[in-house]
Amino acid sequence: MKLASVAVDRLNENTEQSPSLVRRIQTMAEHVRQKAYEIFQSRGSHGRALDDWLEAERNLIAAPEPEVLESDSKYEVRIPADGFEPGETTVTALPNALVVSAESHHEQQDKQESIRSCEFLYRRLEMPMAINPDRVTAVLDGGTLRIIAPKAETHAVQVQAAAAA
Numbered sequence: 001m002k003l004a005s006v007a008v009d010r011l012n013e014n015t016e017q018s019p020s021l022v023r024r025i026q027t028m029a030e031h032v033r034q035k036a037y038e039i040f041q042s043r044g045s046h047g048r049a050l051d052d053w054l055e056a057e058r059n060l061i062a063a064p065e066p067e068v069l070e071s072d073s074k075y076e077v078r079i080p081a082d083g084f085e086p087g088e089t090t091v092t093a094l095p096n097a098l099v100v101s102a103e104s105h106h107e108q109q110d111k112q113e114s115i116r117s118c119e120f121l122y123r124r125l126e127m128p129m130a131i132n133p134d135r136v137t138a139v140l141d142g143g144t145l146r147i148i149a150p151k152a153e154t155h156a157v158q159v160q161a162a163a164a165a
Contacts, residue, residue: 004085004086004139004140004141005086005137005138005139006086006089006090006091006138006139006140006145007086007087007089007090007091007138008090008091008092008093008136008137008138009090009091009092009093010093010133010134010136024090024101024103025101027103028060028061028101028103028120028122031060031118031120032053032056032057032060032061033053033056035056035059035060036049036052036053036055036056037052038056039052039055039056040052060118060119060120061120061121061122062119062120062121062122063121063122063123064079064080064081064121064123065080066078066079066123066125067079068125070128072151073150073151074148074149074150074151075127075131075147075148075149075151076146076147076148076149077098077125077145077146077147077149078144078145078146078147079100079121079123079144079145079147080143080144080145081100081102081121081140081143081144081145082143082144083104083119083143084102084104084119084121084140084145085104085140086139086140088102088103088104089101089102089121089138089140089145090102091136091138091145091147093131093133093136093149094133095130095131095133095152096126096127096130096131097124097125097126097127098123098124098125098127098131098136098147098149099122099123099124099125100121100122100123100124100125100145100147101120101121101122102120102121102122103118103119103120103121104118104119104120105118127149129151129152130151130152131149131150131151131152132149132150132151132152132153135149135150136148136149136150
């Protein structure tokens with residue numbers, strides 16, 4: 001099976017927050033707001049806005065459990081992302097975290113009706129040690145998003161010094 005590269009936005013300490021990440025989060029929040037309103041309308045009564053919002057988030061946003069493997073020089077993160085394509089998926093690498101977001105739209109039509117669905121995946125992973133955002137890579141491999149996040153150079157130097165001592 002061929003690995004498909006996934007876009008990685010790299011943000012260093014002196015970089016402002018990614019405009020594309022902000023846009024994706026705003027889009028996700030708007031879809032959740034619309035879904036919460038649909039839930040409210042189907043219920044037909046006031047007084048449960050928070051419940052409606054939380055139910056809408058559960059219906060729309062996948063937050064799969066990641067698997068994180070650590071070696072002396074890097075982290076390898078594996079996240080189930082079945083149903084998402086590389087062009088729909090973005091990893092944002094920060095010095096202390098990885099943010100994974102994906103948005104998928106599907107439309108299906110038959111003779112009587114049109115069915116639209118949209119699905120979001122969102123995870124923010126705080127890393128125990130600083131990583132080098134400029135060297136983070138990501139691929140989709142058979143429905144699994146694999147991210148390689150090399151540790152920051154200061155940590156690699158410390159490991160080498162400890163090994164030499």
